[in-house]
Amino acid sequence: MRSQYLPGTLVAVAVALASTVQALWPIPTSYQDGKIGVEIKRSDFMIKSNVTSSSVINAAIERYQYLIEHEYFESPYDFNESTLKTSGMIYSLQVDVQSAQDVLDLETDESYTLEVPLEGKAVISAKTPFGAVRGLESFSQLIVSNTGRKIIKNAPIKIVDSPKFQHRGILLDTSRNFYHIDSILRTLDAMAYNKLNTLHWYAISPFSWPIESKVHPEMNEKGAYSLDMRYSYDDVKKVINYAKNRAIRVMPEFDMPGNTFIVGEAHPEIMSCLNKQPNWDKFAAEPPSGQLNIADPRAVTFAFDILSEYSRLFVDLGFHMGGGSLNLECWRSDPTIELYVRDHPGESVESLMVGWYTQMIGKIGDLGKIPHLREEAVLNFNLTAKNTTILQAWVSEDSVSKIVDKGYRVIASPWNRYYLDCGHGSWLLNFEGSSWCDPFKGWQQIYSYNPLTNITDPEKQKLVLGGEVALWSAQSDETTVDRYLWPRASAFAEIMWSGSTDPVTNTTRDLARVAPRLTEHRFRMVARGIMAEPIAPLWCVRHPETCMHAVAA
Amino acid sequence: MRSQYLPGTLVAVAVALASTVQALWPIPTSYQDGKIGVEIKRSDFMIKSNVTSSSVINAAIERYQYLIEHEYFESPYDFNESTLKTSGMIYSLQVDVQSAQDVLDLETDESYTLEVPLEGKAVISAKTPFGAVRGLESFSQLIVSNTGRKIIKNAPIKIVDSPKFQHRGILLDTSRNFYHIDSILRTLDAMAYNKLNTLHWYAISPFSWPIESKVHPEMNEKGAYSLDMRYSYDDVKKVINYAKNRAIRVMPEFDMPGNTFIVGEAHPEIMSCLNKQPNWDKFAAEPPSGQLNIADPRAVTFAFDILSEYSRLFVDLGFHMGGGSLNLECWRSDPTIELYVRDHPGESVESLMVGWYTQMIGKIGDLGKIPHLREEAVLNFNLTAKNTTILQAWVSEDSVSKIVDKGYRVIASPWNRYYLDCGHGSWLLNFEGSSWCDPFKGWQQIYSYNPLTNITDPEKQKLVLGGEVALWSAQSDETTVDRYLWPRASAFAEIMWSGSTDPVTNTTRDLARVAPRLTEHRFRMVARGIMAEPIAPLWCVRHPETCMHAVAA
Incomplete structure (x- = not known):
């Protein structure tokens, strides 16, 4: 009913945004998806790894197993959907890690791949436990709640992902x-x-x-x-x-x-210009002044x-x-x-x-x-x-x-x-x-x-x-x-x-298209207990084309 | 220990601020207090009223009875105190109301008086149930927690209070x-x-x-x-x-x-300039445009x-x-x-x-x-x-x-x-x-x-x-x-x-003196489950004289 205001090209944008890409934040380096909804088996969905000796992997599996079971997140964009259609069922998630080595520094490899098939077992592959952690987060963000089920809307999915900055x-x-x-x-x-x-x-x-x-x-x-x-x-x-x-x-x-004013509380003898008042601005950017x-x-x-x-x-x-x-x-x-x-x-x-x-x-x-x-x-x-x-x-x-x-x-x-x-x-x-x-x-x-x-x-x-x-x-x-x-x-x-840069269009990402994805992510954070603030009226995130900066006639 | 930075006159301010006035927000019209700490009897502290037929009074008594029993609020200014000295004991609070009439409008009388003696029974007097509600709030704000007790720091107290604006x-x-x-x-x-x-x-x-x-x-x-x-x-x-x-x-x-853009969702036939895009700014202060x-x-x-x-x-x-x-x-x-x-x-x-x-x-x-x-x-x-x-x-x-x-x-x-x-x-x-x-x-x-x-x-x-x-x-x-x-x-x-205007000095209230009181009130709201934000570093509210706008030398 509300789509009456959508000009033609924007309909295409809105439809594109409704795909599961918008569920993923930050957006993956490479992402392919399909059109088939699949259900996550709830009663005994299992996450397993080839590596059992890594405390990082073990903690992450426990964490995401719990999250996937307990999170209740309905996408704000499914507001006028009742039952989303699904066909296949995902029973488990396999986490393959090349090395259990868990040194976290500027060289750490956080890359991963994630594949969600139409049926059976999803797979994360990563070089390090930390890459696996990133992949698990992505997997969890693909899942939305719908009429008592947990589903992934657009299988099959293939993600190849790694960070731009370390x-x-x-x-x-x-x-x-x-x-x-x-x-x-x-x-x-x-x-x-x-x-x-x-x-x-x-x-x-x-x-x-x-x-x-x-x-x-x-x-x-x-x-x-x-x-x-x-x-x-x-x-x-x-x-x-x-x-x-x-x-x-x-x-x-x-x-x-x-x-370092606070050092002067115990050691005024090693301080200069300690708490100069009232013209502290000659000695410091903010009061109370004090430098070693x-x-x-x-x-x-x-x-x-x-x-x-x-x-x-x-x-x-x-x-x-x-x-x-x-x-x-x-x-x-x-x-x-x-x-x-x-x-x-x-x-x-x-x-x-x-x-x-x-x-x-x-x-x-x-x-x-x-x-x-x-x-x-x-x-x-x-x-x-x-x-x-x-x-x-x-x-x-x-x-x-x-x-x-x-x-x-x-x-x-x-x-x-x-x-x-x-x-x-x-x-x-x-x-x-x-x-x-x-x-x-x-x-x-x-x-x-x-x-x-x-x-x-x-x-x-x-x-x-x-x-x-x-x-x-x-x-x-x-x-x-x-x-x-x-x-x-x-x-x-x-x-x-x-x-x-959007690697598909090779242009700077467009705020108008980013906003609805950011809002969906914000609602997911709220569902996870993070009190993230709203960025616009919900109307606007559902109808982004109606809430743009005015263009002079 | 931190008072080493207090110039003479500001010591006086800080001491004045440490009195119980700072516990009361908004500050009462008229307030007198003493120097004796009294304890609130916890096990069976009773609030009673002469009026038993007012649902407003009954609800307020129930609410403040619960609050006084359950609130745990230590003043941020008592941080380096251990046990605050008390002598007397307050056993009950009497709420005297002239009329049970409970019409809430621009004529409603919200005035009250509150007296806290050194021993025995505190008394609120009000013309209306709504004045009693205001008095109960003031009474609750006099109370701080200290080493497992609930106390009022500066009895005897007499407050005569009414609002400036209706x-x-x-x-x-x-x-x-x-x-x-x-x-x-x-x-x-x-x-x-x-x-x-x-x-x-x-x-x-x-x-x-x-x-x-x-x-x-x-x-x-x-x-x-x-x-x-x-x-x-x-x-x-x-x-x-x-x-x-x-x-x-x-x-x-x-x-x-x-x-009224939203009216157009159901009744576009009674709307003007409905969702003009993209130059909505000719028709409205914000998008989407629409007026009856x-x-x-x-x-x-x-x-x-x-x-x-x-x-x-x-x-x-x-x-x-x-x-x-x-x-x-x-x-x-x-x-x-x-x-x-x-x-x-x-x-x-x-x-x-x-x-x-x-x-x-x-x-x-x-x-x-x-x-x-x-x-x-x-x-x-x-x-x-x-x-x-x-x-x-x-x-x-x-x-x-x-x-x-x-x-x-x-x-x-x-x-x-x-x-x-x-x-x-x-x-x-x-x-x-x-x-x-x-x-x-x-x-x-x-x-x-x-x-x-x-x-x-x-x-x-x-x-x-x-x-x-x-x-x-x-x-x-x-x-x-x-x-x-x-x-x-x-x-x-x-x-x-x-x-x-501060009625004592007949001058505009001084922000520097207001800030610590506002902060104490903010902490009390937080203790009551209201996520009020901090206004300054805690250091500054404890040492206001060190956090003032710089005065050019």
Whole structure:
């Protein structure tokens, strides 16, 4: 009845969208389907693998066996269907894995193939357990509920799939406000539903130090919001293990030497410009001000202690040492630094800073880790870092190409596309203005950004490892995390996994066609307990052609 | 330990904020407290009333008895306290009500007094059951949990309280996207926690018609998103009754003659400019376009049918007939209207529109209801409405004074302060731009708006009945409602109940002092199951003096 408004060409689009492709998010590299509905045998549907020794595989099979049995998801596009027709029956899913080896790093192979026949056994083939995890997710997304049955609408199906980028992450700040472990685990679930593979855990900010430290227990004692609002070693290990079972790395960040006001709660003696008020803006990007005193050997020792301890606690190969939003005036105004520079000809605040970074990058390397660092030290202050260092671009979209031009690997996080907390008013208590990073980043802006923009050399393109969306938490905590992240991080996830170009048409994917697929995925996430927000009236996702930007007559 | 950063005067502020006033939101008109902690007897704490025949009182007593017994709320400001000292014990709460009469309208008396002694029985006195409901809410907010006990920190307490404005509402659009009844009921709970008293139920939009109609069942059949996504008569009655028990009116809106695209799903014959594409912007503020044909007697009959039916279903005295975002070009381009105007000398699209409104206002009056109408017809098109008509100001803050200058009563809903959905990107599927009503309205902007601005004449001030914040739902549904509304609607609620002026200092309330109180209230709402969002890092609400807008040196 509602199709009366569909112009001819759009009918074709709508029909195409109604195929099962729209059930898959992110969209696979290669996808073929048929027209036959098949039913999933419910009472004893079995998932089996040729590998029985992999804890990752075993956990994934258990998880998806449960999900397929319990999930109840009716596609919003089947709203005026009663019983969808099926003929064949799928009895089981075979997961073939070449190797049980389960190292999760930038080289990990996440590719898989998935075949769903008209009858009998579906098959996933993967090189690694992590590829199998991705294939299981795709299989689960093919299934919809219909009149008491679980069905796949368009068999036979053949998928050949692998990610475009190897680093597909979310930065989650659990320090400005606290997140109970459950919401971190739920976020990992949602990341797996979107084939994201890196949780960048920003757990130490100017505002709190919630991570347990055995070397510096005073940090957690004085820096956590309360005894309840902290992450013990066991909590961290639980998160890491939970993430690994979902093919997700957990990379910690100790942001320094700026953004370290909280260190002053226990160690004011190693701090510069601690809590300058009320003109904190001369010394920091946000209050309260405070940077480690880069001329003080005790600050170096403290930083080394933390790097060493947390490098052991977090098993991931990556270690992020922060480095954003530095303020040189903070150090210039510190009498001890002023004195140090006067006493050491040739030294300056800039050279001290470069020296600091060089030391920290060296230390992280000595600990067997890959240093990660925000862009400023290299792009603004001429730090020459070891070329294994991975830089996080955030200041502008142009930073990505500037970084690869210098030969470094890069993770794209431009604030104007990927900072998900922006556009939510100011958290300064007496300020009626907007946030520094206004406006809100809609899913369309996120989806339309291609990290490879202006990088044509294939060798340089390889240096772009991927990207991270960021949820800074001045105005977020466990009550809001789902909605800040989803489905906007899903929009990001598809670009990361599938790239910006539709391989069939060889053109940039069309937002109008993406939107209904994104909405279906959003409803599936909601069905799985992720409180993802709606992106438009349901009318519009059912009738996309009626909800487009106006075209001048 | 953290107080090392507190300058002298701010210590005094922080100490003042630590008193129990901060536990009360909105802040009472008059409040006196002491310094003695008292305990609430838990095993058999009793709430009793002199009136036993009032269903509102009985329901409220049952509700707060349960809440006081089961709520577990530790103040975030007691984080470094272990056992708070108490001496006396409160055994019961007496609720004295002058009259069991329970009519809820603009004249309803919501005043109450509350006294908490050092020992024995607390007493609420109120003129009406609805005043008692407000007093019970205040009493419940005095109580915090501490080491297994429920205590009131600063007895003895005496509160004398009544609202500044009589219309304190939330407009909730349950049509652009659907909200299950549970989230509407939860919203009513939260409104009661904030002493709001009007749910303006915007249930019919261009996108769906979820409300059952017995007179025009085709509207619900063709206009609801699905059979599951509709409100039956029983659902509506359940909402109204639930609201009444919380001293909340439920006013329906049938928005017309614009914003009625959905009517065309069943009755295209009474519509003008139905779904003009792709240049819909010539005909409507948002797609899909469509306005009732104001020259067609069948459209009048249809509107009368709906007004009559829903006037009976919704018992409230107020009936909102919409009237926003009209587009004259829609009608001018309609051949039937063109013909009508040609055949009727003296008539024009403008005169037809004024005639339409006059008829509808008359009809609503005949049905015994008070017509509510958006401002445009009166301010832009010289409609002279019956002076009982209540106008909703939304186009600008100035509209409020313009409306009272014309002698009408007004509800303030300026979009630039009170539209809570704004600043969230565009819902147009292929548009990367921002929302029309950018930016996001932070709690500070909402709190800083006084509806009485530029209205000095006390008689004209009386015409300002209050205000409404609005949640339009193109990008909201039950997954997001809590966070869109709270605590920003709480900021609004305090201005509505308590006014913008601190009666002690006779100055505008200071955001810096308001913020910690708002945060404590936000945590209490979270403890009660309302997913209100955080407004700042917890550090900042504990140390407000460190998180202020920078002052240039």
